[in-house]
Amino acid sequence: MDTSATGIDMRGLPYYYSVGGKYPRASATLLNDFKAFTGKKRYPGSGYITFRFVIDTTGNMLKKVQVIQTDEYYKDHYFDKALVDELFAYLKTLHEWKTPVLPNGARLPYRAVMTFKIDNGKVINIIP
Amino acid sequence: MEKLSILFLNCLFILLCSCRQHSQAQPAVDCSSRFVQDSLVRKYIDSGANKLPNMYNNPAWQLYCDSIIAICPDVAAAYQLKAVPFIKNGEYEKAFALNDIAVQLDPKGYTAYRGFLKCIFTRDYKGAIIDFQKAAQFYPRGYEMDHTYPFYEGLCNLELGNYPDAEQNFKQDIFIQTGGKKDQNPHFNTLLYTGILYYEMKENALAKEYLLKCLQAYSQLPEANYYLAMVYAREGNATLRKKYLEIARQSYKDGYRLNEDNIYYVNYPHEIKLYEIEQALK
Numbered sequence: 143m144d145t146s147a148t149g150i151d152m153r154g155l156p157y158y159y160s161v162g163g164k165y166p167r168a169s170a171t172l173l174n175d176f177k178a179f180t181g182k183k184r185y186p187g188s189g190y191i192t193f194r195f196v197i198d199t200t201g202n203m204l205k206k207v208q209v210i211q212t213d214e215y216y217k218d219h220y221f222d223k224a225l226v227d228e229l230f231a232y233l234k235t236l237h238e239w240k241t242p243v244l245p246n247g248a249r250l251p252y253r254a255v256m257t258f259k260i261d262n263g264k265v266i267n268i269i270p
Numbered sequence: 271m272e273k274l275s276i277l278f279l280n281c282l283f284i285l286l287c288s289c290r291q292h293s294q295a296q297p298a299v300d301c302s303s304r305f306v307q308d309s310l311v312r313k314y315i316d317s318g319a320n321k322l323p324n325m326y327n328n329p330a331w332q333l334y335c336d337s338i339i340a341i342c343p344d345v346a347a348a349y350q351l352k353a354v355p356f357i358k359n360g361e362y363e364k365a366f367a368l369n370d371i372a373v374q375l376d377p378k379g380y381t382a383y384r385g386f387l388k389c390i391f392t393r394d395y396k397g398a399i400i401d402f403q404k405a406a407q408f409y410p411r412g413y414e415m416d417h418t419y420p421f422y423e424g425l426c427n428l429e430l431g432n433y434p435d436a437e438q439n440f441k442q443d444i445f446i447q448t449g450g451k452k453d454q455n456p457h458f459n460t461l462l463y464t465g466i467l468y469y470e471m472k473e474n475a476l477a478k479e480y481l482l483k484c485l486q487a488y489s490q491l492p493e494a495n496y497y498l499a500m501v502y503a504r505e506g507n508a509t510l511r512k513k514y515l516e517i518a519r520q521s522y523k524d525g526y527r528l529n530e531d532n533i534y535y536v537n538y539p540h541e542i543k544l545y546e547i548e549q550a551l552k
Contacts, residue, residue: 168545269391
């Protein structure tokens with residue numbers, strides 16, 4: 143996972159909301175799935191960990207991923223790397239990304255975003 | 271050569287003087303004037319940024335907003351607009367730094383909007399409630415994005431599990447919308463979320479009452495059909511459970527949604543998808 147913004151050329155690609163690409167699960171479903179997937183280890187800190195990445199024309203996530211982290215007051219913050227890795231491992235289990243089709247039949251890659259809201263090291267919400 | 275140099279220096283002097291006089295002649299911009307602020311927004315946003323391809327995701331969007339700030343640094347709208355791509359694209363640090371400036375500059379105009387962002391975009395329900403309560407001090411019957419402030423407080427308290435508070439919020443929301451008149455119908459999403467609240471409170475009769483009222487206004491709303499089916503499931507009524515789940519599924523397939531402008535960006539509280547409907551039908 144590339145956790146820096148540099149070197150990722152997402153420019154020119156539409157965001158998921160321009161192509162109806164919001165992940166097709168309720169937030170509660172995602173959270174329940176995450177709880178089943180993850181271990182019980184707790185990490186310190188509260189805030190947000192956001193992953194931005196590209197979904198290609200086959201509905202797969204490309205390797206380069208941008209990670210944006212803030213505390214609960216939206217200030218710059220870094221969570222334990224193990225937590226970020228755990229969230230990313232879960233993110234990679236999501237395989238139902240939409241593949242928007244243009245009027246000419248071509249499929250379109252797009253930029254997707256998913257945010258995990260953390261409260262005292264526990265994921266309490268997943269925001270597609 | 272010497273004459274030419276003197277001529278050049280004279281010309282330069284005249285030019286500089288004329289520029290200085292010209293700049294002195296420019297009337298100062300009165301940034302405190304609402305008219306001036308609105309004019310800047312019209313010029314740089316309505317006639318500029320809003321016409322860009324990809325609008326706020328076009329890098330020039332930032333330049334248009336910065337142009338306003340360069341002329342008048344106290345125009346709250348410029349900061350709020352500059353933050354739009356950041357909130358939608360998950361850059362919360364940048365988004366809230368800018369929205370905080372907008373609130374600082376114009377608390378009456380932007381506190382409720384920031385509360386809305388916290389409630390719907392970042393699920394910071396406690397923070398959102400604080401903002402809406404502050405906003406209500408300015409506008410006790412205020413609206414943000416088509417809904418009253420108590421509506422959003424109700425959503426926040428519903429999601430926090432503070433059900434008695436949420437109940438009071440939705441009652442207040444309904445009162446603001448209808449003025450207490452029984453023949454007036456509140457917004458169907460007020461009815462939806464009040465029904466969902468009673469479903470969560472296990473108040474089946476009230477949940478059905480509100481969800482059925484919601485369906486009278488918007489019969490295809492998938493969430494209303496889905497949660498009504500959940501109430502019937504709890505009551506052991508398999509026939510009505512299946513009936514409303516099938517309506518929810520067909521409505522969802524036909525493209526019916528919560529009918530809120532921002533559902534393209536984030537899931538609303540208790541929003542469901544086709545997946546959840548089909549899982550319930552299994």
